[in-house]
Amino acid sequence: MKKIMTLVLAVVMALSLFACASADDVTVMTHDEYVAAEMDTEVTVETYVQAHQSWWNDQITVYAQSEDGAYFFYNMACSQEDAEKLVPGTKIRVTGFKSEWSGEVEIVDATFEIIEDAEPWIAEATDVTGLLGTEELIDHQNEFVAFKGATVESYKYSKGDETVDTEAAFAYGWDASGAEGTDADLYFSVNVNGETYTFTVEYYLCNETTEVYEAVRSLNVGDVIDLEGFLYWYNGVNPHITAVAPAAE
Secondary structure, X not given: OHHHHHHHHHHHHXXXXXXXXXXXXXXXXXXXXXXXXXXXXXXXXXXXXXXXXOOEOOEEEXXXXXXXXXXXXXXXXXXHHHHOOOOOOOEEEEEEEEEEXXXXXXXXXXXXXXXXOOOOOOOOOEEOHHHOXXXXXXXXXXXXXXXXXXXXXXXXXXXXXXXXXXXXXXXXOOXXXXXXXXXXXXXEEEEEOOEEEEEEEOOOOOOOOXXXXXXXXXXXXXXXXXXXXXXXXXXXXXXXXXXXXEOOO
């Protein structure tokens, strides 16, 4: 009996050592290595939480960034208890699969662990106003960025071959089908250097209790504003805006 117990303990210890060795042997990618990785391949990165959308159904969507680049973790597995720990600046190690949806490169089917005792790090907004309309802009995808001196236009959206002009400074939902009091994203158009861009306040990131949601609902066509947010992509640049203020003089 003692021999059997000794054998069982030896097997358990061996498996534990193997698990620890496997965890230690995980290769953490630099951002450049992540960018170079093929789609649908497994990737592991270490980075810092900058913000996250609402937790639901044991999942959470996280905006993250390091000194060398940014990431978007879509519907990452997460308990409600762990979601409360994902405050801005928290360092995490994430393993998932590199994927793309309508131009947005993201990590899906991901799990994470918090790296304890790591110094927190929060990104400063990078001014990318001058990169709008250029091929270089996508190099900053998912980063925390700023846009300066944008002029609010009436919000327009495409309906088949038709362009619909709402004649308003913002709309509830991309096709203006939402309404006040619903879980509606806010969409608005701005003009920078003669070109029009669509920006979004993502409801599950910044809802009606936030300053930015109210600021966008207070916009008027012709207002000149400065903005900050995450450089999300949806069939072209479509930033998720987190702050709006009158343009600095």
